[in-house]
Amino acid sequence: MKRTLLSLTALLLTGAAYAETINVGAITSLTGRFATFGKMQKAGFQVAIDEINAAGGVSGNKLALLLEDDASDTNKALAAAEKLLNQKVPLIIGSYSSGITKPLSQYMARQKVPLLVATAVDETITKPGNAYTFRVNNQSSVYSRSLLDLFKRMNDSKAGTIKTVAVLTSNDAFGKSVYTDITTLFTKAGYQVVSKDTYDQGLTDFRPILNRYKALSPDAVLIASYEQDAVAVAKQVKEVGLAPKVIAGIATGFALPNFLDGAGSAADNMLVAMVWNPDVTYPGAQNLYVRLKKALGGEEPSQHAAQSYAAMLAAAAAIKQGGTDPEKVREALTKININTAFGPVKFRDYGGYQNQNAVVGLVTQVQGGKFVTVAPATAAKGKLMMSKK
Amino acid sequence: MDPNTQALVQTLAQGLLTGGIYALIGTGLSLIFGVMRVINFAHGDFLAVGMFIALFLFQRLHLDPYLSLLIAAPIGFGLGYLVQRFLLARLGDRLESSSMLATLGIGLILSNGLLLGFGAQPQSINVAYATKTFALGGIQISLPLLIAGLGTVLAIVLLNLFLYRTELGRAVRATAQNPLGAELQGVNTNWVQAVVFGLGVAFAVVAGVLLLPLLYAFPTVGENYTLKAFVVTVLGGLGNLPGAIAGGLILGIIESLGAYYLSNNYRDAYGLVVFLVVLLLRPEGLFGRTVKRV
Numbered sequence: 022m023k024r025t026l027l028s029l030t031a032l033l034l035t036g037a038a039y040a041e042t043i044n045v046g047a048i049t050s051l052t053g054r055f056a057t058f059g060k061m062q063k064a065g066f067q068v069a070i071d072e073i074n075a076a077g078g079v080s081g082n083k084l085a086l087l088l089e090d091d092a093s094d095t096n097k098a099l100a101a102a103e104k105l106l107n108q109k110v111p112l113i114i115g116s117y118s119s120g121i122t123k124p125l126s127q128y129m130a131r132q133k134v135p136l137l138v139a140t141a142v143d144e145t146i147t148k149p150g151n152a153y154t155f156r157v158n159n160q161s162s163v164y165s166r167s168l169l170d171l172f173k174r175m176n177d178s179k180a181g182t183i184k185t186v187a188v189l190t191s192n193d194a195f196g197k198s199v200y201t202d203i204t205t206l207f208t209k210a211g212y213q214v215v216s217k218d219t220y221d222q223g224l225t226d227f228r229p230i231l232n233r234y235k236a237l238s239p240d241a242v243l244i245a246s247y248e249q250d251a252v253a254v255a256k257q258v259k260e261v262g263l264a265p266k267v268i269a270g271i272a273t274g275f276a277l278p279n280f281l282d283g284a285g286s287a288a289d290n291m292l293v294a295m296v297w298n299p300d301v302t303y304p305g306a307q308n309l310y311v312r313l314k315k316a317l318g319g320e321e322p323s324q325h326a327a328q329s330y331a332a333m334l335a336a337a338a339a340i341k342q343g344g345t346d347p348e349k350v351r352e353a354l355t356k357i358n359i360n361t362a363f364g365p366v367k368f369r370d371y372g373g374y375q376n377q378n379a380v381v382g383l384v385t386q387v388q389g390g391k392f393v394t395v396a397p398a399t400a401a402k403g404k405l406m407m408s409k410k
Numbered sequence: 411m412d413p414n415t416q417a418l419v420q421t422l423a424q425g426l427l428t429g430g431i432y433a434l435i436g437t438g439l440s441l442i443f444g445v446m447r448v449i450n451f452a453h454g455d456f457l458a459v460g461m462f463i464a465l466f467l468f469q470r471l472h473l474d475p476y477l478s479l480l481i482a483a484p485i486g487f488g489l490g491y492l493v494q495r496f497l498l499a500r501l502g503d504r505l506e507s508s509s510m511l512a513t514l515g516i517g518l519i520l521s522n523g524l525l526l527g528f529g530a531q532p533q534s535i536n537v538a539y540a541t542k543t544f545a546l547g548g549i550q551i552s553l554p555l556l557i558a559g560l561g562t563v564l565a566i567v568l569l570n571l572f573l574y575r576t577e578l579g580r581a582v583r584a585t586a587q588n589p590l591g592a593e594l595q596g597v598n599t600n601w602v603q604a605v606v607f608g609l610g611v612a613f614a615v616v617a618g619v620l621l622l623p624l625l626y627a628f629p630t631v632g633e634n635y636t637l638k639a640f641v642v643t644v645l646g647g648l649g650n651l652p653g654a655i656a657g658g659l660i661l662g663i664i665e666s667l668g669a670y671y672l673s674n675n676y677r678d679a680y681g682l683v684v685f686l687v688v689l690l691l692r693p694e695g696l697f698g699r700t701v702k703r704v
Contacts, residue, residue: 054532220674224674224677229670232418233417248532249534256541262550285541287541
């Protein structure tokens with residue numbers, strides 16, 4: 022009896038401030054080959070939820086996270102979405118990878134419930150035709166564009182002239198999107214693409230292809246990879262003695278703090294295009310970094326955690342406007358305009374995209390075992406170091 | 411050397427060393443098949459166990475992966491010995507037909523056990539020499555890759571000394587040729603088979619340890635290597651040890667050259683195409699003989 026009373030009072034005390042609980046659905050890859058990214062997303066969601074509830078919740082209601090694991094598998098993601106929709110969530114945030122998110126966005130559009138994409142970058146996800154998909158993260162071409170800008174600056178300042186590039190990407194929705202960006206954008210900008218290659222997930226021996234690059238000796242080698250292959254490529258680049266003026270990784274695997282640990286000195290001076298790094302100048306970024314790190318149990322957070330954090334804030338803002346009705350939430354999402362520690366979130370139709378947030382692309386360089394932002398000039402925190410060759 | 415030749419020679423050399431690792435994995439599989447007629451479908455998973463033993467020792471005790479061979483190889487031997495003694499031996503006369511399911515099951519248990527113990531995310535270790543290279547007449551060779559290649563040679567030499575210079579080795583060969591005859595001559599074939607399975611697994615575990623500085627470990631890393639070992643063994647002729655070595659080297663070179671000249675995407679396909687052609691033209695393998703068993 023005493024215990025029941027105690028727990029009842031405890032319940033009243035914690036629940037007193039809130040009228041009711043609003044569930045937000047989220048799907049990510051907590052297990053399977055994208056598990057590391059899923060862990061980052063989970064931390065991002067949690068930090069945002071804690072922040073929102075600490076500030077009094079959404080219109081006096083407590084926000085709760087219903088997180089589903091898709092085990093890095095499309096079918097499981099769709100099943101998870103169905104389960105969440107049965108629980109009447111007003112919107113879903115997810116999933117991690119492009120290959121899973123694209124079919125998920127189509128399913129959600131048929132169900133007429135908004136999908137907020139936090140991390141997936143495949144260009145086609147925010148192509149017009151799907152009014153229920155909103156993307157907090159940039160589209161993949163942002164990465165290529167920020168590298169293009171940097172190369173132009175280097176060519177202008179004679180820091181190192183880049184004329185020829187080789188492209189190596191993974192053979193999936195994300196990789197193919199980057200592949201198309203680079204081959205079209207760089208060719209258009211007057212660069213010569215001397216070799217373009219893709220590889221299947223699970224490849225562990227990149228030596229033959231890197232040997233071929235060595236013979237071709239391009240000025241820049243641009244690589245897009247998920248987690249473990251990013252480490253393997255970086256190590257083998259050094260191993261085969263491939264030494265172009267610039268080696269650049271496109272976010273994702275290269276943007277993980279795990280990459281720095283795994284690749285060690287092989288990562289030195291590598292450029293990594295990403296959209297968020299703890300050294301960005303957005304207000305609250307440092308504080309967000311500290312909180313994310315705490316949520317990850319002391320592990321370094323990556324941009325994926327920050328993106329997920331921003332997506333949850335956007336979800337809360339939309340629920341505040343539109344309540345829990347999916348259609349009203351969708352309408353509210355089109356009008357959102359918030360500033361977060363990840364950067365501003367505002368969904369617009371522009372440049373052939375629909376409901377796409379515009380994020381500033383950064384280029385970081387691995388210096389002393391850390392990512393240091395070197396471009397664009399307005400955000401740079403360090404100087405670009407050229408290899409000693 | 412002009413850059414193209416240099417790149418090609420470098421690819422060949424690296425392909426040969428990669429092939430050496432395939433040979434090491436294939437030798438274990440071939441040894442087991444040669445003596446027991448068991449195709450060990452858990453072979454790649456034993457390799458994964460080797461990787462994780464080295465990973466664990468490195469993370470917890472900062473033990474150099476090459477030093478952890480001293481611990482991992484006996485563990486591998488013991489594991490194989492126990493699996494044969496307490497599982498495969500119980501299948502008795504049904505061994506040849508049921509071993510496929512039995513070893514598949516063992517593989518599942520191993521990979522899921524690793525998943526439970528170490529989590530799904532890939533993990534790599536970063537030792538100082540992981541990216542050390544040295545130039546050999548203009549071509550660059552990675553130190554861990556070379557060590558893996560040399561380790562393979564050493565392991566295979568030791569295996570041959572064991573098979574041809576020791577009494578137990580003679581018993582192994584006798585059991586391989588004719589288990590019943592060997593039994594009649596006083597060979598304890600049950601024990602010999604357990605030793606052979608232990609040795610085969612130890613080879614897979616050693617290969618896993620040698621791979622760790624070059625690669626990353628994750629629980630299902632073995633799947634791919636089971637397939638490779640299978641291709642290698644069939645290329646060389648099932649149960650034929652020198653054949654397995656040659657098969658491994660051939661596979662390594664074919665894959666590297668294919669990836670260099672044709673496309674990186676069909677890397678695994680090159681080996682399988684050769685595998686099919688060999689099966690069609692020489693079902694007994696490139697170096698195999700059809701041996702009648704009594």
